[in-house]
Amino acid sequence: MRPVRLCAVSAALAAISLAAVSGCAEKADAGGEGAIKVTATDDSCEVSRKTFPAGHVQLAVENKGSKVTEVYVLYPDGRIVTERENIGAGTKAEVTAEIKAGDYEIACKPGMKGDGIRQKVEATGGGKPAKRDPKLDAAVSAYRDYVLEQAELTLPKAEKFAEAVKAGELEKAKKLYAPSRIGWERTEPVAESFGTLDPKVDLREDGLEDGQDPEKDWTGWHRLEKSLWKNKKITTTDKKLADQLVKDLTTWQEKVGKAEITPTSMANGAKELLDEVATGKVTGEEERYSHTDLVDFKANVEGAHKSYELLEPVAKKNDAALVKELDTQFAALDELLDTYREDDGKDADEYAFTSYDEVGKDERKKLSDGVNALAEPLSKLAAAVVK
Known part of the structure; x- marks a missing residue:
């Protein structure tokens, strides 16, 4: 979030x-x-x-x-x-x-x-x-299928994570935490469009509004992240929160197929995912206890690339130079991210990355520069697809 x-x-x-x-x-x-x-x-x-x-x-x-x-x-x-x-x-x-x-x-x-x-x-x-190229209607349809697929992949992973929490299996829950978030991170702009769902599932403690009580009003992945990595224990409250997380993600799964999706919302959503990387992942603030930021980072970039990939045929017709730049910058950022992989990358949902607390200041600067280089042309995608 x-x-x-x-x-x-x-x-x-x-x-x-x-x-x-x-x-x-x-x-x-x-x-x-x-x-x-x-x-x-x-x-x-x-x-x-x-x-x-x-x-x-x-x-x-x-x-x-x-x-x-x-x-x-x-x-x-x-x-x-x-x-x-x-x-x-x-x-x-x-x-x-x-x-x-x-x-x-x-x-x-x-x-x-x-x-x-x-x-x-x-x-x-x-x-x-609004009048649109038929290729854009096809892009919207394909993206809707992608979002639904990600929700369907996420729910069973979240259920396994919740089961580990409820069983009091601390180390197993830690292992299952990051994989349970990948589908959500790939498609978060759609979840955010529903209003209250995103804060229930993905809110960080510093995102609470004035007057909200962390003990009563904070739910979701990051509340459990703090328990697992900082508090190093699983409480009765955490077990209830695990059930609530699954319930909220089930609601997400039920809603995503009916989400309002347009070509411009896809393009703007891709830019929002890069903003997610900039304001949370590169800084290390998103996963401040688990340090699994690079898993989220990769998922955000994958989600942004999917939107772009589906819109690319129309964008290329309208602005070939922009598409060339986007292709270059997506490839460069993917290559940079892959240097932090700790496995062979064969399973896109279960890959492991270097713990982010081991990524130094200079390396974070390189990651930031890579995000910047992609985000600037990506901000022009929405205008390109409606020319």
């Missing part, structure tokens, strides 16, 4: 240069003619238009506040249409999304916490979907 963080959290993060992946360094001018301008400050969220035609919509976001922010387009029930996180103070970002006719909210979240400052907006039109 994406952490709650500021762009300049510490000198240590600055040293490994994560800003270029997050919105913290998105300095390019955002928005062309027809874009909806979203101006965020520490206490406001202004939009240039409250009504706009349904179809392919571009948001030109500028953060004039002092805090890092994120911007969401939300359905009335809180589900996510599209988002852009980690937009640093004084920077701009651009988001392209496919939006059907209907009522929505645009939300800015200063400090990346809470429900945000919201503006009601309306996409007008007859409710027809």
